Amino acid sequence: MERNIDRMRKRMQRLGVGFRPHLKTSKCVEVSRRMMTSPAGPATVSTLKEAEYFFSHGVVDLLYAVGIAEGKLPHVLDLRARGADLKIVLDSVEMAQAVAAFSRERRHPLPVLIEIDCDGHRSGVLAESAELTEIGRVLHGTGALLSGVMTHAGSSYDCRSIDAIRAVAERERALTVRAAERVRAAGLPCPAVSVGSTPTATYAEHLTGVSEVRAGVFAFFDLVMAGIGVCAVDDIALSVLTTVIGHQRDKGWLITDAGWMAVSRDRGTAHQSVDQGYGAICDEAGTPIEGLIMSGANQEHGIVSHRSADPRATPMLPLGTRLRVLPNHACATGAQHDRYHVVAGAAPDISAVWPRINAW
Amino acid sequence: MERNIDRMRKRMQRLGVGFRPHLKTSKCVEVSRRMMTSPAGPATVSTLKEAEYFFSHGVVDLLYAVGIAEGKLPHVLDLRARGADLKIVLDSVEMAQAVAAFSRERRHPLPVLIEIDCDGHRSGVLAESAELTEIGRVLHGTGALLSGVMTHAGSSYDCRSIDAIRAVAERERALTVRAAERVRAAGLPCPAVSVGSTPTATYAEHLTGVSEVRAGVFAFFDLVMAGIGVCAVDDIALSVLTTVIGHQRDKGWLITDAGWMAVSRDRGTAHQSVDQGYGAICDEAGTPIEGLIMSGANQEHGIVSHRSADPRATPMLPLGTRLRVLPNHACATGAQHDRYHVVAGAAPDISAVWPRINAW
Numbered sequence: 001m002e003r004n005i006d007r008m009r010k011r012m013q014r015l016g017v018g019f020r021p022h023l024k025t026s027k028c029v030e031v032s033r034r035m036m037t038s039p040a041g042p043a044t045v046s047t048l049k050e051a052e053y054f055f056s057h058g059v060v061d062l063l064y065a066v067g068i069a070e071g072k073l074p075h076v077l078d079l080r081a082r083g084a085d086l087k088i089v090l091d092s093v094e095m096a097q098a099v100a101a102f103s104r105e106r107r108h109p110l111p112v113l114i115e116i117d118c119d120g121h122r123s124g125v126l127a128e129s130a131e132l133t134e135i136g137r138v139l140h141g142t143g144a145l146l147s148g149v150m151t152h153a154g155s156s157y158d159c160r161s162i163d164a165i166r167a168v169a170e171r172e173r174a175l176t177v178r179a180a181e182r183v184r185a186a187g188l189p190c191p192a193v194s195v196g197s198t199p200t201a202t203y204a205e206h207l208t209g210v211s212e213v214r215a216g217v218f219a220f221f222d223l224v225m226a227g228i229g230v231c232a233v234d235d236i237a238l239s240v241l242t243t244v245i246g247h248q249r250d251k252g253w254l255i256t257d258a259g260w261m262a263v264s265r266d267r268g269t270a271h272q273s274v275d276q277g278y279g280a281i282c283d284e285a286g287t288p289i290e291g292l293i294m295s296g297a298n299q300e301h302g303i304v305s306h307r308s309a310d311p312r313a314t315p316m317l318p319l320g321t322r323l324r325v326l327p328n329h330a331c332a333t334g335a336q337h338d339r340y341h342v343v344a345g346a347a348p349d350i351s352a353v354w355p356r357i358n359a360w
Numbered sequence: 361m362e363r364n365i366d367r368m369r370k371r372m373q374r375l376g377v378g379f380r381p382h383l384k385t386s387k388c389v390e391v392s393r394r395m396m397t398s399p400a401g402p403a404t405v406s407t408l409k410e411a412e413y414f415f416s417h418g419v420v421d422l423l424y425a426v427g428i429a430e431g432k433l434p435h436v437l438d439l440r441a442r443g444a445d446l447k448i449v450l451d452s453v454e455m456a457q458a459v460a461a462f463s464r465e466r467r468h469p470l471p472v473l474i475e476i477d478c479d480g481h482r483s484g485v486l487a488e489s490a491e492l493t494e495i496g497r498v499l500h501g502t503g504a505l506l507s508g509v510m511t512h513a514g515s516s517y518d519c520r521s522i523d524a525i526r527a528v529a530e531r532e533r534a535l536t537v538r539a540a541e542r543v544r545a546a547g548l549p550c551p552a553v554s555v556g557s558t559p560t561a562t563y564a565e566h567l568t569g570v571s572e573v574r575a576g577v578f579a580f581f582d583l584v585m586a587g588i589g590v591c592a593v594d595d596i597a598l599s600v601l602t603t604v605i606g607h608q609r610d611k612g613w614l615i616t617d618a619g620w621m622a623v624s625r626d627r628g629t630a631h632q633s634v635d636q637g638y639g640a641i642c643d644e645a646g647t648p649i650e651g652l653i654m655s656g657a658n659q660e661h662g663i664v665s666h667r668s669a670d671p672r673a674t675p676m677l678p679l680g681t682r683l684r685v686l687p688n689h690a691c692a693t694g695a696q697h698d699r700y701h702v703v704a705g706a707a708p709d710i711s712a713v714w715p716r717i718n719a720w
Contacts, residue, residue: 024659046621046660066660067605069617070680091606094679122661123606123615154658245427246451246483255483257429261406262720265625265692298514299384299691300406300426301482319454320430331659332625335696338719358718359698360622 001219001237005034008201008218015207020044020063020194022216025331028340028356029057035219041085044214048075053357055084062086063194065150065214067115067123068095073102076110087147091115091124093131096138104143111147112139113192114183118175119155119168127179136188148192149179152214156199160273162229169200177209199230220330223280227272233280233288238333239324241284241341242302244317252311253296254304256323260297263325264332278302279325279333284348286324289315294325361579361597365394368561368578375567380404380423380554382576385691388700389417390714395579401445404574408435413717415444422446423554425510425574427475427483428455433462436470447507451475451484453491456498464503471507472499473552474543478535479515479528487539496548508552509539512574516559520633522589529560537569559590580690583640587632593640593648598693599684601644601701602662604677612671613656614664616683620657623685624692638662639685639693644708646684649675654685 012019021035024046032054036043041061045051051062060083068076068088079086090096090112103110114135117124125131132149140146153172159165172195183190195207196214198221207213220238221231240262246255260278269276281292281304291313296303304323306313317323327333334340335358342352372379381395384406392414396403401421405411411422420443428436428448439446450456450472463470474495477484485491492509500506513532519525532555543550555567556574558581567573580598581591600622606615620638629636641652641664651673656663664683666673677683687693694700695718702712 066617067615069603069605071603092679095605098679117608120611122658122663123608243429243431245429245455248477248483251480255427257426260626260692261695265627265689266620267625267627298482303482319452319458329625332620335621336719359696 001031002034004221004231004235004237005219008215009037011201012213015204017207017210018042018212020212020214022046022065022214023050023054025216025220025334026340026356027053027334027358028354029054030352030354031219031340032059042212044216047360048072048079049357049360051079051084051086055079055082060085063113063150063214064088065152067091068099070095070098070102073099073110077106077108080108080110087111087113089113089115089150090135091117093134093138096135096144100138100142100144109143109145111145113148113150113194114179116149116151116176116179118151118172119153121154122152124151127175127182132179133182133186133188136183136186140188146183146189148190148194148211149176149183150192150194151176153195153197153200156197157224157228159199159228162203165199165203165228165230166205169204172200173204173207173210180209198225199228202230217330220334222330222333223276223326223328224268224272227269227274227276233326236326238330239282239286239326240279240333242323242325244319244321244323246319247316249316250311252305252314254314254317256302256304257300258302258325259300261299262336263294263297263302263327264329264336266327266329266332268328276328277307279327282324282326284322284324288326361391362394364581364591364595364597365579368575369397371562372573375564375573377567377570378402378572380572380574382406382425382574383410383414385576385580385694386700386716387413387694387718388714388716389414390712391579391700392419402572404576407720408432408439409717409720411439411444411446415439415442420445423473423510423574424448425512427451428459430455430458430462433459433470437466437468440468440470447471447473449473449475449510450495453494453498456495456504460498460502460504469503469505471505473508473510473554474539476509476511476536476539478511478532479513481514482512484511487535487542492539493542493546493548496543496546500548506543506549508550508554508571509536509543510552510554511536513555513557513560516557517584517588519559519588522563525559525563525588525590526565529564532560533564533567533570540569558585559588562590577690580694582690582693583636583686583688584628584632587629587634587636593686596686598690599642599646599686600639600693602683602685604679604681604683606679607676609676610671612665612674614674614677616662616664617660618662618685619660621659622696623654623657623662623687624689624696626687626689626692628688636688637667639687642684642686644682644684648686
């Protein structure tokens with residue numbers, strides 16, 4: 001984890017951009033302090049509960065990167081009144097009007113970034129749309145604070161090559177910078193130009209015009225990231241420790257006590273060139289066991305077998321053997337747990353226990 | 361929920377069997393007290409953390425229905441020493457020897473049920489296997505307490521018709537009773553004959569020879585259960601409340617603030633005749649909106665659209681509209697939350713907040 005974080009932070013320095021790590025993967029202040037460039041941020045969160053939690057641990061500069069709903073504005077204002085520099089995101093004239101009206105009424109200008117759609121995968125307005133500048137005009141000088149534009153190239157997770165990621169990264173950059181230029185050309189301020197995803201942050205060739213990058217899963221990495229070439233399997237810093245509790249010899253199955261509850265239902269590698277089932281299997285020291293995957297999952301039972309499905313290919317490891325499951329998706333697997341057990345390298349000794357938060 | 365529980369409990373009474381509800385779906389003492397036939401149990405749990413939690417709330421008669429690992433025996437003994445009548449499960453001679461040795465050493469006979477494999481979906485020994493009686497002999501009179509046999513017909517979740525469920529239920533019953541007969545014929549005790557899954561408990565035609573039934577998801581039900589005909593959609597008692605936060609009109613998408621973190625990554629209906637995406641959409645009162653499903657999920661964003669994928673078929677509900685997502689799999693969706701907000705019927709008012717536990 002420390003190596004992953006160090007690599008990403010150095011990369012951001014080399015590219016000459018600010019770094020606003022996304023804290024939604026770990027939801028843990030111990031991990032997050034190691035990711036951020038200062039204990040006060042900048043940082044990105046995906047829920048207001050995360051904002052509350054990290055603010056209570058001294059993180060001040062926060063971006064809530066999910067489109068705001070009107071019903072959440074009083075909570076946002078309350079956090080700001082207590083000292084959090086919390087910024088929000090929206091992508092419609094209608095929501096901009098609601099935020100401007102709320103800001104006027106409460107006499108507190110809420111800082112807003114306009115979300116740009118750079119790849120059609122989720123939310124946002126198009127960089128060339130009339131709505132972009134219209135939203136800017138509704139926000140600026142009417143009570144709210146127009147703070148910039150932001151996007152997330154979520155489609156980078158579906159890339160099949162490094163070249164494809166580089167192309168997505170350049171489109172993410174170019175469209176967001178273009179959006180900022182259009183906002184400025186309309187006579188409006190646009191200080192923040194915020195982009196990011198772990199794949200595009202890892203492979204962007206330059207970030208001219210961008211003010212800051214957001215990325216999150218890079219601290220832990222996972223099999224989906226390894227599958228698209230963003231990390232090596234050995235970089236994956238999160239695993240689920242489990243114990244062999246049974247054998248089904250005829251089928252070549254090891255039964256373990258980690259089911260989908262422990263690793264999540266995420267099957268993100270199902271459509272990649274190597275389907276890792278519910279996770280790849282390592283020994284307790286974290287060394288992958290060639291060919292072994294978690295091929296099936298009940299709530300508290302895992303089925304571990306050889307990816308060839310040849311029953312003779314699975315080593316019938318003794319009952320009590322401890323294994324580690326590398327996750328498809330670190331955000332999803334982390335969310336099934338309430339704490340992290342920290343180990344240094346391959347050592348089995350737990351050097352710390354770090355709590356995390358969940359839910360809303 | 362109350363109707364679902366009432367129906368199942370009456371059914372168990374009619375069938376003349378004991379009822380040991382599985383508490384792993386809700387992990388909530390308020391729900392569980394309504395499921396159990398007495399505040400002290402019987403009940404089934406899937407982790408020792410559940411055993412601790414429910415025991416701390418007065419549930420004494422507990423079955424931990426996941427194959428035991430040797431490393432967990434001290435915890436089991438500790439719970440028993442504090443007064444929990446906690447029973448464990450195993451399916452190998454090797455583990456039986458370990459439990460017998462531990463029982464002798466600690467001078468405390470641990471009660472054990474032998475797990476039977478009735479459908480090849482997971483763990484257990486075959487009813488006709490030599491290993492079954494061998495395990496019985498290793499346990500009985502050697503320190504441990506041979507308490508019976510148990511199985512779980514997990515394959516019932518994959519049935520495509522009520523007739524198929526009835527057939528799985530009869531095989532579950534017949535093989536488990538057969539296993540009990542073989543144990544008894546070997547001169548060994550076999551008081552408990554424990555079977556169950558929500559589908560087989562719902563459709564078993566008789567349970568001759570069975571002493572108790574285990575079932576769990578029936579309290580909440582979900583779309584997977586509705587898809588195989590075990591409940592109606594209107595019986596589903598769990599939903600995730602979400603808010604419309606954006607529109608992508610060209611695509612016919614409503615963007616909501618409930619992503620996979622809120623509904624889980626479970627796609628259990630993907631292989632059923634009706635694929636419900638990440639969940640079926642209702643209005644705030646819980647009435648399904650014809651054709652609307654949660655077709656996509658990011659961590660904290662949901663995409664809601666018409667199942668036809670015709671962009672014009674999705675009603676562009678206003679920003680701020682509150683919707684309910686019915687889950688594919690109640691166990692998985694519940695686990696993403698730390699509490700339940702209880703509503704009476706279609707009323708939007710929250711009449712209670714019930715906490716739940718998670719993790720291990």
